[in-house]
Amino acid sequence: MAKKAYHLFFQKQLIKEPIMFVVARDLNLLLNIRRAKITSEVGEATIELEGDEKDIAKAEKIFREKGVKVESVLGDIVEG
Numbered sequence: 238m239a240k241k242a243y244h245l246f247f248q249k250q251l252i253k254e255p256i257m258f259v260v261a262r263d264l265n266l267l268l269n270i271r272r273a274k275i276t277s278e279v280g281e282a283t284i285e286l287e288g289d290e291k292d293i294a295k296a297e298k299i300f301r302e303k304g305v306k307v308e309s310v311l312g313d314i315v316e317g
Contacts, residue, residue, distance in 0.1 A: 239290040242271070242310035243297070247280035251304055257284060260299050264292040283310065 245257070252275055261268035266288035273282040286293045300307050 238287055239293055240285055240287040241293050241297075242283065242285045243300075244308040244310060245280075245282045245284060245300060246306035246308075247275075247282075248304060249278050252277075252280040254303075256300065256303055256305060257282065260296045261286065264288065264296050266292055266296060 247256075257268055257270070260266070266286045269285040269287070271283045271285060273280070275281075286296055297307055
């Protein structure tokens with residue numbers, strides 16, 4: 238199983254949509270929300286996706302297609 242971390246940025250029109258949940262469910266990925274900040278104007282989340290490497294790549298593509306800004310997290314997320 239592969240694991241990859243991302244920073245996701247959501248515009249105002251996307252913050253009420255369950256995009257992360259739907260993508261993870263549909264691709265059978267384990268979604269771990271490590272940090273999130275949501276306001277009425279923008280949303281930001283740091284997540285980990287775990288599962289098949291091809292499905293993680295599909296998830297990244299789907300996020301981008303839906304208008305989510307996606308940045309890969311380099312290195313490990315601090316455990317604590």
